[in-house]
Amino acid sequence: MRRRLPLACAALWLAGAAAAQEYSFDVAAFEKKPLELGGRAELRAERVALDPDSALHRLNLYDRAAPAHLDRTAAVLELNGLYRAGSATFQATAHAESASDELDHEDRSRLYEAYVALEPETGTRLEAGKRVLRWGKGYAFNPVAFLERPKDPNDPELAREGFVILGAGVTRSLAGPLAAVSFTPVLVPTDDHINEDFGPGDHWNPGARLALLYRDTDIDLLALGAGARSARYGVAFARNLAPNLEIHGEWARITEASRPVLGPDGAVSTAVADATSYLLGLRHLSRHDVTTILEYYYNGAGYTEAQTRDFFAFVRRAHEAFLATGDAGALERARPATGLRAARAHAPLSLPALELEGAVRYALLHAGAHAHRQSRRPQLLGGAGAAVHRGNRSRAAPAAVPAARRAAHGVRRETERAPPRAAPALLLLRRRLCLGPASVR
Amino acid sequence: MYSRILLALALAVAPLGGAPARALDGDELLRQVDRRLNPESYEMYRKLINIEPDGRSKEYVLYTVKKGRDRMIALFLDPPSEKGRATLRLGDNMWLYIPGVGKPIRITSLQSVVGGIFNNADILSLDYSVEYRVQRLERSAEGYVLDLKARTTAVAYERLVMRVDGESLVPRAIEAYAASGLLIKTLHFRDIRDFGGGVRRPAVIETDSPLHKGYRSVMLFAGIKERALPDEVFTLDYLPRAGELRQPR
Numbered sequence: 165m166r167r168r169l170p171l172a173c174a175a176l177w178l179a180g181a182a183a184a185q186e187y188s189f190d191v192a193a194f195e196k197k198p199l200e201l202g203g204r205a206e207l208r209a210e211r212v213a214l215d216p217d218s219a220l221h222r223l224n225l226y227d228r229a230a231p232a233h234l235d236r237t238a239a240v241l242e243l244n245g246l247y248r249a250g251s252a253t254f255q256a257t258a259h260a261e262s263a264s265d266e267l268d269h270e271d272r273s274r275l276y277e278a279y280v281a282l283e284p285e286t287g288t289r290l291e292a293g294k295r296v297l298r299w300g301k302g303y304a305f306n307p308v309a310f311l312e313r314p315k316d317p318n319d320p321e322l323a324r325e326g327f328v329i330l331g332a333g334v335t336r337s338l339a340g341p342l343a344a345v346s347f348t349p350v351l352v353p354t355d356d357h358i359n360e361d362f363g364p365g366d367h368w369n370p371g372a373r374l375a376l377l378y379r380d381t382d383i384d385l386l387a388l389g390a391g392a393r394s395a396r397y398g399v400a401f402a403r404n405l406a407p408n409l410e411i412h413g414e415w416a417r418i419t420e421a422s423r424p425v426l427g428p429d430g431a432v433s434t435a436v437a438d439a440t441s442y443l444l445g446l447r448h449l450s451r452h453d454v455t456t457i458l459e460y461y462y463n464g465a466g467y468t469e470a471q472t473r474d475f476f477a478f479v480r481r482a483h484e485a486f487l488a489t490g491d492a493g494a495l496e497r498a499r500p501a502t503g504l505r506a507a508r509a510h511a512p513l514s515l516p517a518l519e520l521e522g523a524v525r526y527a528l529l530h531a532g533a534h535a536h537r538q539s540r541r542p543q544l545l546g547g548a549g550a551a552v553h554r555g556n557r558s559r560a561a562p563a564a565v566p567a568a569r570r571a572a573h574g575v576r577r578e579t580e581r582a583p584p585r586a587a588p589a590l591l592l593l594r595r596r597l598c599l600g601p602a603s604v605r
Numbered sequence: 606m607y608s609r610i611l612l613a614l615a616l617a618v619a620p621l622g623g624a625p626a627r628a629l630d631g632d633e634l635l636r637q638v639d640r641r642l643n644p645e646s647y648e649m650y651r652k653l654i655n656i657e658p659d660g661r662s663k664e665y666v667l668y669t670v671k672k673g674r675d676r677m678i679a680l681f682l683d684p685p686s687e688k689g690r691a692t693l694r695l696g697d698n699m700w701l702y703i704p705g706v707g708k709p710i711r712i713t714s715l716q717s718v719v720g721g722i723f724n725n726a727d728i729l730s731l732d733y734s735v736e737y738r739v740q741r742l743e744r745s746a747e748g749y750v751l752d753l754k755a756r757t758t759a760v761a762y763e764r765l766v767m768r769v770d771g772e773s774l775v776p777r778a779i780e781a782y783a784a785s786g787l788l789i790k791t792l793h794f795r796d797i798r799d800f801g802g803g804v805r806r807p808a809v810i811e812t813d814s815p816l817h818k819g820y821r822s823v824m825l826f827a828g829i830k831e832r833a834l835p836d837e838v839f840t841l842d843y844l845p846r847a848g849e850l851r852q853p854r
Contacts, residue, residue: 196851287837298708337836402711407759
């Protein structure tokens with residue numbers, strides 16, 4: 165008994181100390197500082213199944229003995245900083261990545277953002293520098309993302325890199341049905357040294373977004389003037405239909421949209437025509453806290469169904485000819501028609517990229533479901549935004565591997581049955597899906 | 606003091622006055638409880654601690670600003686993986702901003718933005734009197750018991766039973782029920798503290814739930830003070846910069 169008493173006292177003391185520690189809260193540790201630095205490091209290992217029967221595999225790996233799977237490792241380092249001086253802030257994010265698999269090794273570094281912002285009063289803002297401007301309400305696709313780099317599943321990090329801009333923003337809150345108005349004009353200068361991948365030529369490329377909150381509905385009107393890219397305009401909206409149901413959509417008209425088209429002889433030409441693209445999506449939260457996001461996307465600048473069939477048929481014939489004769493000329497001629505990296509600036513929404521994008525999202529769905537099954541922790545850090553980010557950051561399609569090669573082997577779900585201009589996307593999120601630091605940021 | 610005496614008189618005669626009068630008095634009491642908990646427009650810091658049955662815990666720190674009846678921003682300051690994530694609420698409209706995504710996304714108003722036993726109803730809660738009406742008011746040995754019913758279906762809990770301390774007029778405990786009558790969770794208010802500026806309220810809320818046996822969540826409050834903010838703060842364009850609202854202490 166005498167032995168037990170000190171033990172019991174010690175246990176009580178420890179419990180008390182633990183409780184006191186549990187409830188400590190030092191707010192001073194979180195006060196705003198002039199300089200903030202942050203970052204993340206990530207090590208990733210993944211296996212990618214290759215589909216030797218896919219058109220892109222035939223196009224890009226016809227002359228190589230590719231394995232059935234690629235075991236890929238990647239190391240990522242991302243740093244960000246923020247410096248405050250009065251009403252001005254400087255913000256920057258840099259990203260470096262190194263990846264290897266059986267076919268290749270690639271090192272890559274990018275400056276995602278580096279810009280100065282001046283906010284003389286709340287609701288009025290000026291910005292200059294490299295900046296990502298996200299336009300649109302969709303998750304998987306954004307037809308009105310006129311100032312973004314295209315979403316490329318072969319290079320998911322690409323869309324996180326901004327362009328050099330001069331921008332402003334004026335926001336006003338109002339009483340009545342129109343609760344808020346925000347106007348964001350922007351200039352995207354292009355020449356041989358600045359934003360050369362935005363488009364060719366010396367232009368200022370003016371754009372603008374007018375955002376309204378009208379009767380509990382988000383409404384965005386967006387436009388980009390003619391310049392390095394053709395003129396385009398669009399509208400986006402989002403609204404809650406019920407406490408657990410949200411609807412969103414985008415509509416865009418792109419004048420003189422160009423896309424690479426594969427001719428009957430395998431020659432790639434550029435077709436130019438006005439195009440209309442749109443997206444309609446739903447976000448639903450079930451009674452069991454499962455969030456489902458369903459989107460339908462029509463890409464008016466994509467291939468027609470007949471053109472898609474022609475593309476796949478030609479690649480099949482060209483590959484058969486290569487196997488029979490060893491002549492890869494037809495395959496080489498057809499390669500630019502994929503519209504991936506080479507044609508990215510001018511054909512950002514070409515068909516194969518869309519198919520692959522859809523595949524990335526489906527892969528994300530499976531990954532998310534798997535993560536949930538493995539998780540017993542109650543913290544939720546998921547949410548749709550995180551999942552979008554996960555998709556962009558390529559759980560399914562890693563970044564630092566050459567684009568053409570990954571296009572060829574990366575996505576097994578690339579299918580010849582996929583409709584050319586429409587792409588559905590489905591994301592399932594679970595409230596208790598656990599995302600670690602690396603997957604959130 | 607006068608208001609408390611008037612309230613006591615009103616409660617004393619309430620049983621004679623029939624149901625409408627009692628409901629009115631209950632709503633007045635609920636409004637007083639709201640003002641004891643927070644100024645109508647304020648800023649505050651909170652730490653959320655989710656504790657698992659095996660003793661492991663996860664902590665989050667949030668900075669929150671609120672204006673008027675239904676405008677609120679909650680910004681994650683910690684852990685680093687969550688830093689910068691912000692939620693804007695305008696009435697039943699809600700948006701989530703994640704730095705890596707780069708734009709606010711409209712979410713359903715019942716969407717949970719943080720896990721554990723606390724959910725949006727606790728983290729992004731408006732005044733109780735905005736979201737609930739008083740169905741019944743009773744005296745108890747310790748103060749009052751308010752039976753609250755959600756005003757709309759957008760509110761997470763259909764019914765609350767709030768036990769209010771008669772002395773301080775702050776909640777001692779709140780039981781949250783689903784429409785089916787199922788007890789979802791119980792919030793326990795502890796450690797009444799003077800935050801300055803006339804704000805004297807519980808600094809700790811603990812919660813447990815029969816649906817998550819063994820799990821516990823704790824919310825610690827600090828830096829609560831009245832603050833006037835421009836309306837433009839509560840807009841989508843400002844949400845990514847919500848952290849700039851913090852003032853050096």
